[in-house]
Amino acid sequence: MEITLARYAGFCPGVRRAMRMAEEVLGDPQRPAFSLGPIIHNPQAVEELERRGLRILPEDPEEWEAAGLAGSRVIIRSHGIPPHLAQRLVDMGAETVDATCPTVKKAQKAAMRLVGEGYHLFIVGNREHPEVQAILGHVNRDAVVIKETRELKEWWEGQTRMIRKIGIIAQTTVDLLTFRSLVEGLINEVPEMIREVSEMKLINTLCRNTLARQAEALQLALSHDLVVVVGGRNSSNTEFLRRICETAGARTVKVETAGELDTSLLEGVSRVAVVGGASTPRERLEEVRLLLASG
Ligand code: SF4
CATH class of the missing domain: 3.40.1010.20 (4-hydroxy-3-methylbut-2-enyl diphosphate reductase, catalytic domain)
Structure with a gap:
């Protein structure tokens, strides 16, 4: 079986930048580190950051009081937040670290x-x-x-x-x-x-990296029997990739991790492509590729 890993695999520039900023914030153990909601739409990557001390603030600002924000640093995720919420964080004594994607x-x-x-x-x-x-x-x-x-x-x-x-x-x-x-x-x-x-x-506000990922996914869907789309269930760009591949007529499955892949789907398949969303670490795609290669 021929397996193709998408060239546009791994974090997009905006997510890479947000993750780098999270690393910097976690590098200061003296100050509590928060992110407002999950920093990216990938549960496994978020869990890893949480293990290292990043705390996730609930989306509802009425619940922030209990978190104790005075003196903390709060990362604004790549999706950005409304200005009144950023102001509210500052009013509660937090320093905001703006990882909103450019x-x-x-x-x-x-x-x-x-x-x-x-x-x-x-x-x-x-x-x-x-x-x-x-x-x-x-x-x-x-x-x-x-x-x-x-x-x-x-x-x-x-x-x-x-x-x-x-x-x-x-x-x-x-x-x-x-x-x-x-x-x-x-x-x-x-x-x-x-x-x-x-x-x-x-005004064209579409992300170039996303467009390139989508164009590549379309090409791969047209030339492969099966496409495995890897990404968080809550990631909308991953869902858009799944829709593109399905619309192109390819058999398409979406998984968050290699463990979710039903290998019985590979019966009769000779060409399979692996693509991933903007917040899917490249390793997750590699794990799927290895599983496919071993099956
Ligand atoms: S707009 Fe979104 S997908 Fe595009 S680079 Fe920024 S964070 Fe990534």
Whole structure:
């Protein structure tokens, strides 16, 4: 059996940077170290940091008091956080260490610029994702988050005010197919809205590393019988990779670790590709490759 490990394997630059900052913070044993929520969407990597002393603050700020933040350092994860939460941490005596990925920062700035210039902002992405929540926090939640064309129609039907200017950005890790279909959806599926709008401005906030990972996953899916996607269950970019491979017609399985892989799936398979999300350590992919090679 031929096994191909994706070239884009291992942490993306933003996650690498966040992990490096976590190492630095953990290097000062005199000060308690926290991260706000899991620093990356990979449970095994987070557990390792916790073993070394990193404590995870709950997402709900009402629960922060009990953690004792005075004098501590709190890492802001690569997805960023809303400014009012960063301020609240400072007010509680913590020093924030900002590991927000520069690409995510660009998306936050793009959102602020569009809203500041009077555009009605659409964010293509998942409303519950921490990155989207952080972007919303930068624009006082003055934006509509869309994941499906259906939501566009529903939003339009509930509109009472005139919309002249529309701004569009995306969650950085959204896949190109979803982004394209929603931008097209704005024009094709809600023609009444387009009749009213005089200006549409799109700022490309998609992450280049993610796009490259997705393009490679698509190529591998087209040329292999089976694709194993490795990544955290809570990682949306890993889920986007799975969807791309499945849409390309490849048999696709998603696992968090090699131990979850059902090797009976390999029956009759001659070419298998292993790809991983942006927060999946390269070793996890290597472990899957070794398991495949031994089976
Ligand atoms: S996937 Fe892209 S945007 Fe997200 S942390 Fe990594 S480099 Fe930054």
